[in-house]
Amino acid sequence: MRSTERNGDHEATLSMVGRVAAILGTFTAENPVLGVSEIARGAGLAKSSTSRIVQELVAFQFLERSGTGVRLGLRVFELGETAARPRDLRKVALASMSDLRNAVNLTVHLAVLERGEVVYIEILPARGTPRLPSRVGGRMPAHATGVGKALLAYSDPHVLDDMIAAGLTSVGPRTVTDPARLYRELARVRSTGIAYEREESGAGIACAAACIRGASGEPLAAISAAGWDADFDVRRVGLAVHTAALAIAREVARRPGLRL
Numbered sequence: 001m002r003s004t005e006r007n008g009d010h011e012a013t014l015s016m017v018g019r020v021a022a023i024l025g026t027f028t029a030e031n032p033v034l035g036v037s038e039i040a041r042g043a044g045l046a047k048s049s050t051s052r053i054v055q056e057l058v059a060f061q062f063l064e065r066s067g068t069g070v071r072l073g074l075r076v077f078e079l080g081e082t083a084a085r086p087r088d089l090r091k092v093a094l095a096s097m098s099d100l101r102n103a104v105n106l107t108v109h110l111a112v113l114e115r116g117e118v119v120y121i122e123i124l125p126a127r128g129t130p131r132l133p134s135r136v137g138g139r140m141p142a143h144a145t146g147v148g149k150a151l152l153a154y155s156d157p158h159v160l161d162d163m164i165a166a167g168l169t170s171v172g173p174r175t176v177t178d179p180a181r182l183y184r185e186l187a188r189v190r191s192t193g194i195a196y197e198r199e200e201s202g203a204g205i206a207c208a209a210a211c212i213r214g215a216s217g218e219p220l221a222a223i224s225a226a227g228w229d230a231d232f233d234v235r236r237v238g239l240a241v242h243t244a245a246l247a248i249a250r251e252v253a254r255r256p257g258l259r260l
Contacts, residue, residue: 019045023053024062024076029135033069089221090122092255093212093248097124097223100244104237106225109134109209113151113219116163118142121221129227133171133202143182144171146197146209147222153189154211154219160186174199193245194238195222198229206232210245215253223248 014022026034026042034042040050054070057063064073093110101108107129110122117139123132134140142148143163152160160182168177176182189195189211197207209224223245225237 014045019043019049019053020057020062023050023057024072027072029138033066033071035069038069089252092251093122093221093223096244096247096251097122099247100223100225100240101126104225104227104240105129106227106237107132109147109224109226110221111145111147111151111224112221113142113148113155113159114139116142116159116166118145118148118151118222126227130202130205132205132226134226140201141169141171143168143177144175144197144200146195146207146224146226149182149185149189149195149197150209150211150222150224151219153186153195154213154217172200172202172205176200192238194242195224196234196238197226198232204229206234208232208234208238208241210238210242212245212248212252214249220249220252 022043022045023039026039031038036051036054037047039045039054040047043050045053054063058065058070058073061073061075063070089112090110097108097110101124105126105128107126108124109120111118111120113119118141120134120136120138120140123134123136134145140148141163142152164179164182168179168182169175170177176185185195193210195209195211197205197209199205201207205226206229207224207226209222211219212221212223214220223241225241
């Protein structure tokens with residue numbers, strides 16, 4: 001079957017909102033500027049309809065011209081800045097995140113779970129740490145990250161079941177893709193309160209993470225500290241991350257009006 005036919009079949013199943021979401025979702029930190037043909041391929045849409053939608057998104061400032069291509073526009077940035085959940089949670093967590101970074105000299109992440117992926121809402125980089133695949137606003141498969149496993153351990157079981165049904169993809173050299181092993185790891189996370197990742201999101205990277213839970217035990221977000229695997233002090237970093245998560249949870253509990 002030709003790619004245009006496949007794209008047409010895919011496009012027929014999408015609403016207009018779905019097509020716009022597919023188009024905006026093709027832009028990444030590695031590919032911030034794309035041409036219409038690249039967008040169409042990435043979104044799985046026909047080039048003709050992609051071109052039409054892109055023109056409208058440019059007119060409303062969701063996209064902007066950049067040379068022969070387009071990139072995300074000012075309106076996307078403005079909407080991102082007004083997103084209540086990341087902004088409010090970030091404010092509450094920032095002091096504890098900074099304390100954690102100073103204590104362990106590792107890059108600290110704050111992330112939330114959405115449909116089997118983690119979305120990073122704040123990252124505090126540390127000197128001497130490796131270049132990480134994470135970025136603010138970026139997504140990673142939850143099963144391949146420390147923050148993701150910390151969140152999955154306390155999430156409704158159907159979240160993990162849906163991920164397994166869709167298939168657990170490999171991201172790093174040691175990503176856990178065996179469902180039975182992942183279930184065992186999440187059970188350990190619930191037992192200890194700490195999730196670990198060793199070269200699962202990228203080569204040479206290690207991470208310890210802990211879930212930030214609400215008053216009823218529900219997972220709100222997760223915090224992690226990441227650095228070079230060879231220099232990673234598992235016990236020390238794990239305890240520090242767990243302490244930071246508890247501190248943030250206490251701050252959240254003191255703000256009953258916080259929008260989460």
